[in-house]
Amino acid sequence: MRKFVLHYLLPRILQYFTVIFLGITVTFIIPRLSPTDPVEAQVSMILSSGSAVDPEAIEHMRAALTEMYGLSGSPVEQYIAFWGRLLRGDLGPSLSTFPTPVTQLIGQALPWTLGLMLAAVILSWIIGNILGALASYYPKNKLIYAIDIMSQAVRPIPYYVVALVLLVVFAYLIPIFPFSGAYPVGTRPSLTPNFVLIYLKHSALPALTLILVGFGGWFIGMKSLTSNIISEDYVVYAETTGIKERKILTQYIMRNAMLPQITGLGLSLGTVFSGALIMEVVFQYPGMGMLTLQAIFRNDYSLIMGIAIYSIIGVATSVFLMDLIYPLFDPRVRYQ
Amino acid sequence: MSIFRIIRDLLKYDSRFRIAFVFLSAILIMMLLSFVSPYSPNKTFVVAMDMPPSLEHPFGTSSRGQDIFWWMTFAVRNSFLLGIVTAVLSRVIAIIVGLMAGYEGGWIDKILMAINDSFVVMPLLPILILLGFLLRGKMNFFTLGLILGIFGWPWDARLIRSQVLSLKERSFTRTAVYSGTHPFWITIHEHLPFVLPIVFATTINNMLWSIGMEVTLSVLGLSDVGTPTIGTALFWANQHGALVAGVWWWIAAPTFIAIILFLGLYLLFSSINEYIDPRTRLRLIGG
Numbered sequence: 001m002r003k004f005v006l007h008y009l010l011p012r013i014l015q016y017f018t019v020i021f022l023g024i025t026v027t028f029i030i031p032r033l034s035p036t037d038p039v040e041a042q043v044s045m046i047l048s049s050g051s052a053v054d055p056e057a058i059e060h061m062r063a064a065l066t067e068m069y070g071l072s073g074s075p076v077e078q079y080i081a082f083w084g085r086l087l088r089g090d091l092g093p094s095l096s097t098f099p100t101p102v103t104q105l106i107g108q109a110l111p112w113t114l115g116l117m118l119a120a121v122i123l124s125w126i127i128g129n130i131l132g133a134l135a136s137y138y139p140k141n142k143l144i145y146a147i148d149i150m151s152q153a154v155r156p157i158p159y160y161v162v163a164l165v166l167l168v169v170f171a172y173l174i175p176i177f178p179f180s181g182a183y184p185v186g187t188r189p190s191l192t193p194n195f196v197l198i199y200l201k202h203s204a205l206p207a208l209t210l211i212l213v214g215f216g217g218w219f220i221g222m223k224s225l226t227s228n229i230i231s232e233d234y235v236v237y238a239e240t241t242g243i244k245e246r247k248i249l250t251q252y253i254m255r256n257a258m259l260p261q262i263t264g265l266g267l268s269l270g271t272v273f274s275g276a277l278i279m280e281v282v283f284q285y286p287g288m289g290m291l292t293l294q295a296i297f298r299n300d301y302s303l304i305m306g307i308a309i310y311s312i313i314g315v316a317t318s319v320f321l322m323d324l325i326y327p328l329f330d331p332r333v334r335y336q
Numbered sequence: 337m338s339i340f341r342i343i344r345d346l347l348k349y350d351s352r353f354r355i356a357f358v359f360l361s362a363i364l365i366m367m368l369l370s371f372v373s374p375y376s377p378n379k380t381f382v383v384a385m386d387m388p389p390s391l392e393h394p395f396g397t398s399s400r401g402q403d404i405f406w407w408m409t410f411a412v413r414n415s416f417l418l419g420i421v422t423a424v425l426s427r428v429i430a431i432i433v434g435l436m437a438g439y440e441g442g443w444i445d446k447i448l449m450a451i452n453d454s455f456v457v458m459p460l461l462p463i464l465i466l467l468g469f470l471l472r473g474k475m476n477f478f479t480l481g482l483i484l485g486i487f488g489w490p491w492d493a494r495l496i497r498s499q500v501l502s503l504k505e506r507s508f509t510r511t512a513v514y515s516g517t518h519p520f521w522i523t524i525h526e527h528l529p530f531v532l533p534i535v536f537a538t539t540i541n542n543m544l545w546s547i548g549m550e551v552t553l554s555v556l557g558l559s560d561v562g563t564p565t566i567g568t569a570l571f572w573a574n575q576h577g578a579l580v581a582g583v584w585w586w587i588a589a590p591t592f593i594a595i596i597l598f599l600g601l602y603l604l605f606s607s608i609n610e611y612i613d614p615r616t617r618l619r620l621i622g623g
Contacts, residue, residue, distance in 0.1 A: 027466060
């Protein structure tokens, strides 16, 4: 147990804090290195909106904005204050929907993205792994070969382009799925069976985008992992003893190839999250991606800052949780 | 073996390489055509607006009165150039970090890899969006390449490091150490040549990543939208509501070209990757 904590748990906890520390530090540094001063940008935007404001009020506003952006004091002081506010969970008010706190806006958007991402990641992982194992176990099967080609052809295409193609084909040319959103305008999200059905129908294409791009990687990974195992002595022995093919495939082959794939699941979350953001923009899905787009269009600096910070902490935490679950699958880690 | 023989062999035996060759040749021809374009990409309203594809305008014309085919020749060239700029910069960082971490080991390795792994799991898009947002209007084409280059190295640094770890245990490294070669020259003269084939393969992979990132950032309006790229083509089409207005060819052209470019690069990557991997080569000759 001591060895487990020392050699497995401790490095992971350290890594978790390194990711968050580095990520937050980068988001702290970026605005300060940028040639645009967010305070001046905001002031000039308000001035250009045409209203006449007296110079004293502008000066007052400038001071308030400097305070709000955490730009007062020396860089070290700013940095400490930045962490202080973060640890209190205070990301400041959103500028475009003043004075709604940024955390509240993110809180409303996050569940949509999370639900979609979770479903898509799990589905693509399962589908990719099963098909990948089948592909190396039945190399002559035409259907699986066709899926192989298809998955590898979609894999390099950016999420945005795949989403666009799916949208045009399945909502525009062959209109079987709704064009945009997570539910029609005018309905209120609720937990009735009817709404769930509408929600599923609206989420089908966004989820399909993530799955199509995602499962090729798991597929090719599982295929190469199992291709080594298939010729192992114990598999050949199991085959000669007449154990059912299905059992050999799941219990003997796939189980032994699973571990790197579980590790990969954690590592892929950051990329999938980025993909989900841009995919939402195409489908106008009301999650973090749409929130980001709104923030960009409305010049809402504090909201973008909040989204970046939330994304880093969120993804790092999910990766950390995956690491904590990992020993359940790998007995070697548990019994060190 | 000369490079031409490698290409000839790959063309003969690897169907993926053949497809990649055709796709990338088409892309290359498009890039070269940009030098003889009859229209400047910066001028708007030089041809009739919203014309569907025809013999005169193979990809149609846009609502900004530009010939989409000729405009796309510049876009492909710029996107490709961006990929190269990003790849070169991030390769330099990846090679330095990978060689150092792999050869030195110990604390240097631990610290470098901790930073490396943090960048691997971090969601880069929100950070790049923050950057793009703050640099909006000031972002030019090369700044974008630089920024992407700074963020694009971690996956490959780890790959190079793992290669060096195994090279370090080979006898030639020991011979070099015992004969008093400076560690710097061991990594440069003895290890780097072994690592270069992987560097080449990852270059292509990195270009896929950066060109894709450019599309994403441009669609959000966060890149230099004045420069024609695959991403800005989609940005302008969206700005003019091309799909709603029925000008579908404006969306279709960049999408189609993006698919050709990405598939071509990816197939080239996987073909070369397999070629330089000694295990698969052994399997091919039945060893």
